[in-house]
Amino acid sequence: MSPRVPPPPPECPGRIHPVRSGESLFTIARRYGVSLRALQNANPQVPASQIILPGQKICIPEAIPEGDCCLVLRPQRGFTEPGGVLWLRRNGDRAEILISATNLPDPAVFNGPTYFAVFAWGQISFDLPLIPVPDLPGVWTGSTVDTFPPEFFAIGAVDIYPGPVLGALIEECR
Numbered sequence: 001m002s003p004r005v006p007p008p009p010p011e012c013p014g015r016i017h018p019v020r021s022g023e024s025l026f027t028i029a030r031r032y033g034v035s036l037r038a039l040q041n042a043n044p045q046v047p048a049s050q051i052i053l054p055g056q057k058i059c060i061p062e063a064i065p066e067g068d069c070c071l072v073l074r075p076q077r078g079f080t081e082p083g084g085v086l087w088l089r090r091n092g093d094r095a096e097i098l099i100s101a102t103n104l105p106d107p108a109v110f111n112g113p114t115y116f117a118v119f120a121w122g123q124i125s126f127d128l129p130l131i132p133v134p135d136l137p138g139v140w141t142g143s144t145v146d147t148f149p150p151e152f153f154a155i156g157a158v159d160i161y162p163g164p165v166l167g168a169l170i171e172e173c174r
Helices: 025-032 036-041 150-155
Strands: 014-018 057-061 067-075 083-091 094-102 116-121 124-129 140-147 157-161 166-169
Touching: 025 036, 025 057, 036 057, 067 157, 083 166, 116 150, 124 140
Parallel strands: none
Antiparallel strands: 014 057, 067 083, 067 166, 083 094, 094 140, 116 124, 116 157, 157 166
């Protein structure tokens, strides 16, 4: 007797993919350029064991949509005080990015002269220098307009270095 194929998720913010023999959530995530976590979150009907069956229909979430979104930067490595926000406007493969971080310690604490926002996806990274805001100790900001591949919007991450003191996943930008 073959196992019963579970139903698709009740809602899908993307497209439905019929599972083929030999596929796993990991291989499907790589194929579509989304993170494994995003794929798991879009498919609550998949058990914690992550076993999927041929013929099962799963949701492939879209990378962040075009338009504006905000992302809260969360403290990393045991830090509790710093906080930050990233604003992103996506238009196709172009993105306008504005990033601001508050309550950061002097970067010299980490043997660094300044802070950087490091955007990474796959084996690629892009550094955005942050500048201190005059008369506001601990506040750093930066902005850029650049072209990014689809993987950046699907599996990218941002971390504030040295440290890292703050970080987030680009896919969470909504």
